[in-house]
Amino acid sequence: MRGQITDDVTSFYSNYPYPSIRFPFGKRHRQFVGKLISLWGFSPESIRGKEVLDAGCGTGEKALLLAHMGAQVTAVDICQKQVERAYGLAKMHNQDIHFAVADVTRLSLNRKFDGILCSGVLHHTADPHGAFRRLCAHLKPGGRIIVGLYNAYSRVHYRVVRAALRTAFRGDPGRIMSFIAHNPFAAPLRTASLPTLYDRYAVPHESYHTLGEVRKMFAENGIEVHAISPEVCGPDTITQLCWLLQGKSFFFVSGVKLS
Ligand SMILES: C[S@@+](CC[C@H](N)C(=O)[O-])C[C@H]1O[C@@H](n2cnc3c(N)ncnc32)[C@H](O)[C@@H]1O
Numbered sequence: 001m002r003g004q005i006t007d008d009v010t011s012f013y014s015n016y017p018y019p020s021i022r023f024p025f026g027k028r029h030r031q032f033v034g035k036l037i038s039l040w041g042f043s044p045e046s047i048r049g050k051e052v053l054d055a056g057c058g059t060g061e062k063a064l065l066l067a068h069m070g071a072q073v074t075a076v077d078i079c080q081k082q083v084e085r086a087y088g089l090a091k092m093h094n095q096d097i098h099f100a101v102a103d104v105t106r107l108s109l110n111r112k113f114d115g116i117l118c119s120g121v122l123h124h125t126a127d128p129h130g131a132f133r134r135l136c137a138h139l140k141p142g143g144r145i146i147v148g149l150y151n152a153y154s155r156v157h158y159r160v161v162r163a164a165l166r167t168a169f170r171g172d173p174g175r176i177m178s179f180i181a182h183n184p185f186a187a188p189l190r191t192a193s194l195p196t197l198y199d200r201y202a203v204p205h206e207s208y209h210t211l212g213e214v215r216k217m218f219a220e221n222g223i224e225v226h227a228i229s230p231e232v233c234g235p236d237t238i239t240q241l242c243w244l245l246q247g248k249s250f251f252f253v254s255g256v257k258l259s
Contacts, residue, residue: 005126006078006103008204012173014081016202017059020195024061024089025068033065039227040115040146040254047071050114055104055135056121060086060097066117067095074109076102107134114140119148120199120250123207129217136221139257145223146254152208153240155249159208161189162201173202211236214253223255 021029037047048070054063057075059082067073067090077083080101090097102109104118105127116135122128132147139145169175177198180186190197211228215236218225229252233242243251 002103003126005205006105009124010079012202012204013058013077013079016173016177016195016198017082017085018195018199019061020059020193021061024064024093029061030065033062035229036062036117036119036146036252037066037069039229039252040117041144041226041256042115044069047115051111052115052117053109053113053135053138055107055116055118056124057086057099058082058120060089062117062119063097064089064093064095067097068093071115074098074100074113076100076104076107076109078103104131104134107131107138109138112138112140112143114143116143116145118146119252122147123150123209124203124205126205128207128209132217133221136223136257139223141257141259143257144226144254145257146252147214148250148252149209149214150206151240151243151249151251152210152213153244154247155208156244158200158249165201171204173198173204176202211240211251211253218253218255222258224258226254226256228253 023029037044042050047066050071052066052071052073054073054075057063057077060075063073063075063086075086075097083099083101087099104121105125116139118135122131125131135145165176169179180189180197180201181194215225230243230248232239
């Protein structure tokens with residue numbers, strides 16, 4: 001049985017496509033995905049031919065670039081509408097990607113991958129640790145996983161605004177977004193594209209994670225940490241303080257499955 005969080009999050013992304021990158025082959029997005037690939041532990045050459053899973057692919061722009069670079073991509077998302085959008089994008093660019101509607105917390109694809117990318121997804125699930133465990137079960141020995149999560153010590157300013165908006169509009173994403181998009185009082189909030197704004201302020205559920213927690217989660221699943229971004233600048237508490245001061249609210253951790 002699906003829970004309330006899953007239903008709310010699925011319904012949210014049905015109505016509000018994310019990330020909806022306008023130019024997936026544009027320089028900025030290509031550079032971002034290039035960095036992600038290197039953090040993951042691959043290179044533009046080594047990703048070619050690799051079987052990779054984009055878990056929680058959203059509107060599919062990352063999967064698209066990975067396929068374009070020669071990876072054999074499977075992309076899943078819990079939200080059928082998101083999968084349809086991603087499928088449409090891949091078709092428009094003649095990329096062969098295998099798509100499926102699937103919940104990462106119950107993932108069972110009957111196959112294993114050389115690489116798994118799960119960016120901005122676990123913190124919208126009811127069970128981020130359980131979902132990570134399911135993902136690791138789909139990784140080949142020596143396979144590489146990268147997750148992107150909200151940092152527990154940052155995003156404070158967004159969280160305050162988000163809580164206020166959720167209280168004022170009784171958690172209704174439609175009303176929150178209408179306020180942000182049209183109300184003159186919300187003008188100072190409009191510092192990013194609309195998809196970024198609704199992902200920032202209107203998503204029905206998000207959780208926040210520490211570096212220590214993610215290190216533990218990796219260790220418990222036999223994953224050795226390979227890279228962390230933004231940069232680590234000392235013990236975890238100091239690093240997270242640095243991220244807080246730099247306003248870095250999202251972090252990536254990648255690792256390799258030991259056996
Ligand atoms: C913030 S978007 C991230 C999209 C993409 N990974 C990216 O980096 O741009 C979150 C996506 O995770 C999906 N999602 C949320 N919960 C999920 C779950 N339990 N299983 C699979 N996908 C899920 C949502 O439908 C949405 O498309």
